[in-house]
Amino acid sequence: MSDWNGETQAPRVITGHVIAQTDRTRPYAQPVPSPYPQPVQPVPSPHEVRPGGGHARGTRPPRVRPSxxxxxxxxxxxxxxxxxxxxxxxxxxxxxxLDRAVDLGEAGDRPSQGKGTTYLIVGSDSRDGLSEQARKDLHAGGGGGGRTDSMMLLHTGTHGTTLVSLPRDSWVTLPSYLDPDTGKRHRPAKDKLNAAYSLGGARLLVRTIELNTGIRIDHYTEIGFGGFVGVVNAVGGVDMCVDRNIKDQKSGLDLTQGCHTLDGAQALAFVRQRHQEAQGDLGRSRNQQKFLAALAHKAATPGTALNPFRAYPLLGSALDTLVVDKDMQLRTLVSLFEAMRSVSSGAGRQLNVPVAHLEISTSKGSAVKWDAAKAKQLFTELRNDRPVSIEEKG
Known part of the structure; x- marks a missing residue:
């Protein structure tokens, strides 16, 4: 029983009966005799309990206010x-x-399972969700897209995290594939790496990378133009410094020497431009790694991660155009982000696949030729989760 203040009261006891406490909401309630014999209880001292059941003046326990x-x-x-x-x-x-649209199990003949975990991170030129005006502002061109502007292998394991960029103009072998539009079967052939996505989507891209590296892709993550721009804007822009003036008409990038906070459109132009880079596609890959590390660092700062006005738009923008494999769980995606943040903080390695020639003449135009021996060494170390011994030349 409790009084109005929530204090427990002792019932008044008379030999063989219990007299109920007065219900303050029913002031005329009468005592109700118990039908069962009750043991005789000692009557509380009048110094402890009033006749009506309350505490005597000066003996009520003080109400303790929490510290x-x-x-x-x-x-x-x-x-x-x-x-x-x-x-x-x-x-x-x-x-x-999460758009789990990619079934890696349908990729056909695949390398054996390696050690550690390897993610394929793809930046595609998908225009999904972009208006005509937005395409013009972003220098994204027309059409529905269908190529990959960036491809990176992120490996996590016993010896830390390694991020390897695969230049989109890499001269590689495309495996045999079936054209979904014509039903025609194509034989294995040489082509640029980014053609794989255009010809057969994520499935053919995964098969091509696995064929040329010998590494089994455990998880696939892809984000399009619109999602990339939205993510950068959601974090409030990303700080980048450039050592020279850069003006590129094709991407729309126009930066002066020094440090800038890039918004979504500027960031997209920065990671796409290559014509102002001395090493062309290789220089672009380095810019992409540099920017991705800065983006991961910004997204993880308390001002972004703990700010709902930034965190929720960030998550929403990413999910709008994010495509992953069907086995990708949200916790796995979080692990991918944590690995990216680890690399950005200097706890991992960032490098390009070893290259022998930046520009070789091919039937598909100028392409990048890998250093076969060093590339094989790098991919073998990643597949077996061993420390990476390759030192990239700047």
């Missing part, structure tokens, strides 16, 4: 509960929103 530390602890506990509930809902929403 400031305990009040803060309770408040934090409530906030944490709210965050967990909100986070759970966000987790379920994000997991549901």
């Amino acid at each position: 400031r530390g305990r009040r803060i602890a309770r408040l934090l506990a409530l906030l944490l509960c709210a965050l967990f509930l909100t986070g759970g809902g966000t987790y379920a929403w994000a997991d549901f929103e």
Whole structure:
């Protein structure tokens, strides 16, 4: 029984009966005799209990007010509960929103399972979700897209994290494939790496990279133009420094020497341009790694990750154009992000695949030729989860 203040009262006891406490909401309630014999209880001292059941004056225990530390602890506990509930809902929403469109199991003959985990990270020129005006502003051109502007292998394992860029103009062997539009079977042939996506989508791209590296791709992640721009804008821009003036008409990039906070459109132009780079496609790959590391670092800062006005738009922008493999779980995607952040903080390696020639003449135009021996050594080390011994020349 409790009084109005929530204090527990002792019932008044008379031999063989219990007299109920007065219900303050029913002031005329009468005592109700118990139908069962009750053991005789000693009557509380009048110094402890009033005849009506209350405490005598001066003997009521003082109401203890929680200390400031305990009040803060309770408040934090409530906030944490709210965050967990909100986070759970966000987790379920994000997991549901993942576009698991790529079935790696359909990739045909594949290398044996390696050690550690290898992700293929792809930046495609998909224009999905972009208006005509947006395509013009981003120098994205017309059409529905269908090529890959960047491809990176991210390997995590016992010896840390390694990020390897594969230049899109790499001269590689495309495996045999069936053209989905014509039903025609194509024999294996030489071509540029980014042609694989154009000819057979993510499935053929994965098969091509696995054929030329000997590494089994465990997970696939792809983001298009629109999603990339949205992610950069959602984090409030990304700081980048350039050592010279860069003006590129094809990508639309126009930067002066020094440091800048790039918005989404500028960032897209920065990672796409190559004509102003002394090493062409290889220089572009280095810019992409540099920018991706800066983006991962910015997204992980408390001002972004803990700010719902940035975190939710960031997550929404990424999910809008993010395509992953059917076995990708949200926690695996988080592990990928953590690995990227590890690389950006200097805890891993970033390099390009070893190259023998930057420009060789081919039937498909100028292409990049890998250094076969060094590339094989690098891919063997990654497949077997051994320390990477390749030192890239700047």
